[in-house]
Amino acid sequence: MFTAFATVAIFLVVRDAPPGHPFLSRKAEPPGEMLNGLIEVLRNPHLKPILALNFCNYACTFTVQGLWGGAFLREVHGLSPIAAGNVLLCAVIAYQAGMLAFGPLDRRLDTRKWIAIGGTSAIILLLAILALFSHPPAWLPVGVIVAMGFFSASSTMVMTHGRGIFPDRLIGRGISTMNTSVMLGVACIQTLSGIIIGAFEPLANGARTEEAYRALFGTLTLVLIVAVAIYSRSQDVKPSEEMKAAGR
Numbered sequence: 001m002f003t004a005f006a007t008v009a010i011f012l013v014v015r016d017a018p019p020g021h022p023f024l025s026r027k028a029e030p031p032g033e034m035l036n037g038l039i040e041v042l043r044n045p046h047l048k049p050i051l052a053l054n055f056c057n058y059a060c061t062f063t064v065q066g067l068w069g070g071a072f073l074r075e076v077h078g079l080s081p082i083a084a085g086n087v088l089l090c091a092v093i094a095y096q097a098g099m100l101a102f103g104p105l106d107r108r109l110d111t112r113k114w115i116a117i118g119g120t121s122a123i124i125l126l127l128a129i130l131a132l133f134s135h136p137p138a139w140l141p142v143g144v145i146v147a148m149g150f151f152s153a154s155s156t157m158v159m160t161h162g163r164g165i166f167p168d169r170l171i172g173r174g175i176s177t178m179n180t181s182v183m184l185g186v187a188c189i190q191t192l193s194g195i196i197i198g199a200f201e202p203l204a205n206g207a208r209t210e211e212a213y214r215a216l217f218g219t220l221t222l223v224l225i226v227a228v229a230i231y232s233r234s235q236d237v238k239p240s241e242e243m244k245a246a247g248r
Contacts, residue, residue: 034173041173046165046235051181053231054158057120059185060127060220061152063193065091068216069145075207077138087142091149098153105157106239112161113236117228119154124224126151131218134210155182164237189223 017024029037041047064072065088073084102119106112126144133140159178166174193216200212 037170037173038177041166041170041177044165044174047162047174047177049231049234050158050162050165051178053116053120053227054155054162054178054181055185056189056223056227057116057123057158057185058152058155058182059189060224061123061148061155062186063189063220064127064145064217065149065152067190068193068197068213071208072213073138073141073145076210076213077141079138079142087145090146094146094149095153098150099156101150102153102157106160110238110240111236112157112164112238113231113234116154116157116161117232119151119157120224120228120231122151123148123154124221124228127217127221127224131214131221134214158231161234161237164242165235189220192219 069091070081070084070088073079073087074081079087102115105115109115126148129144130141159175159182162178163171163175196216196219197208197212200209200215202208202212
């Protein structure tokens with residue numbers, strides 16, 4: 001129902017561009033020109049360090065929230081399936097709150113790079129807590145997973161940073177490249193997580209051990225540390241500089 005409502009609203013309200021905008025007079029590109037544009041995107045010298053964090057940020061948090069978080073809460077901390085599901089629901093709600101919180105920060109702080117680094121650093125800390133603490137009270141992993149939902153919204157700032165390195169004519173291909181990187185990251189990190197969990201002998205009842213989960217969380221922590229180290233070499237794209245370039 002909500003999807004149908006959003007579809008109708010977009011059809012009625014959203015327009016490609018205001019009247020007189022050059023976008024409306026565009027011509028279809030031949031296949032060769034489309035391919036050249038994609039090659040130009042991939043050759044952008046500012047793209048690679050951004051892709052490193054783009055590949056890992058959402059993938060690591062989604063591996064917890066979408067794959068192993070519920071099982072971890074049930075098998076290690078004894079939560080019922082309903083209680084574990086409610087924790088993950090709260091994490092999703094926290095993610096929506098994070099979207100609202102992170103969205104305007106780039107204009108207020110005039111940076112995208114350092115907001116992304118700050119949000120990812122918070123995720124690193126939260127994952128490290130899950131990796132380092134053995135048999136903590138249940139409220140700690142519950143709080144960590146919900147907080148991770150909030151800070152996982154920092155991945156949108158990485159996307160915004162990536163959007164800023166492309167000229168208008170390449171935005172579509174640039175964002176598509178970034179989105180492909182995100183999905184590839186999810187596929188690779190979740191596959192890796194299964195290998196890590198599977199390396200540990202399960203309990204007699206089939207449940208995974210706390211050591212298996214701690215190894216997983218520790219690995220995700222290291223992955224994000226490396227990704228942030230690579231991303232820190234990227235060139236920031238400040239909103240104030242974009243406004244000046246646009247003559248506003």
